Amino acid sequence: MQLVIISGLSGAGKTVALKQYEDLGYFCIDNLPLALVSHMATRTLRTMQKRYERLAVGIDARETPGEIRKFPRYLDKLRDQGIETRVLFLRANEQTLLHRYSDTRRKHPLSNDQTPLLEAIRQEVRLLEPIANAADATIDTSTLNLHELREKILEQAPGGGAGKLTLQLMSFGFKQGTPSEADFVFDVRCLPNPHWEPTLRAMTGRDDAVSAWLDRYPEVRRMLSDIRSFLEHWLPEYQKQDRAYLTIAIGCTGGKHRSVYLVEQLAKALGGHYTPIIVKHREIWAGQERRGRKGKS
Structure with missing residues (x-):
């Protein structure tokens, strides 16, 4: 298993780091006692x-001082058990932390009536x-904005942030409405419709006969090429913006032939560049999802 322990000074960005690891597919728990x-x-x-x-586990000043002093022993024990353990620490300078607390008006976990904010920050450092x-x-977040902080976190994450964008390709039928979760919707109802071919009507866009029928039309091939070109051009820009999940929906009338075929073809074309890809055929799978491509069901 992989374990990432995320710690740092209050106000330095630990919550952002935990959220980033959650987007990378980690099960995240904040303030879990070291024991x-x-x-x-x-x-x-x-x-x-x-x-x-x-x-990914968040550890901070809310833990007892005695347990924090024993942290090196806990770490050795985890690694001795063969658990791949990594520790990420976030810090910022005093002036930055004071400014952030002033902006958010949040209370520092160690400050009280007898301990002013600056002294609480210094106590936490110790x-x-x-x-x-x-x-x-260790990431010093003093001069980083939110976007830069996320980039720094991804750079040091196992795998260097690879695969941070999960791409979902979804087919659907306009008869049943447009999927609310879609980030992009492509309407392909202008393409030739296999529904009107009696021998193809009961099949779906995943069947070879339907694929062969659609593939013989230049406009179908052109539509596929145009959607693919659009995605190949713009998906990297969404990755730069730290998008964790993007849904591309392709719709035809019933959601069983044309849209299904195009989603399957796009999954093949983009599979080598984006992992994971989730393929979802809303109308023919009744909401079930399939990860990857393991053959026909």
């Missing part, structure tokens, strides 16, 4: 629960020193 981190990781190894194979010293990667 339970070890217990949960051990149990996951023993039971092989796939849900927790990639786990408190979290055992974690900071054990970090595999």
Whole structure:
């Protein structure tokens, strides 16, 4: 299993980091006691629960000082069990943290009537020193905006952020309405319709006979080429904006022939560039999803 422990100074961006790992497919838990981190990781190894194979845990100043001092021992124990463990620590300078707390008007976890904000920040630096010293990667967020911070987090994530954009290709029928989750909708009702061919009516766009029939029309090939070109040009721009999920919906009248065929062809064409790709045929699978391409069902 993969375990990422995310820690850092309050206001330095730990919540953003956890959200970024969640978008990368990690099961994320904030403020899990260190003793339970070890217990949960051990149990996951023993039971092989796939849900927790990639786990990101937030640890901060809310943990007890005694437990934080024991952090290096907890880390050694995890790694001795064969758990691939990585520690990410986020920091920022005092002036930046003071400014951020002033902007958000949030209360620092260590501040109180006897401890002003600046002293609370300095106490936290000392408190979290055992974690900071054990970090595999440290990000200083003092001069980073939100977009730059996300990029930095992705750069040091296992895999370097590869595959951060999950692409869903969905076919649907306009008779049943446009899918609300779609980011892009392509209307292909202008294309020749296999529905009017008696031998093809009961089939779908995943059947070879329907594919061969559609493929002989230049306008079908041109539509496929144009949609593919559009996606190949613009999807990288969405990746740059840290989009975790993008749904491309292609619709025909009934959602069983033309749209299904085009989604299948696009999945083949884009599969080598974007992983994972989720293929969903709304009308013929009644809402079921299929990951990857494992042959016809």
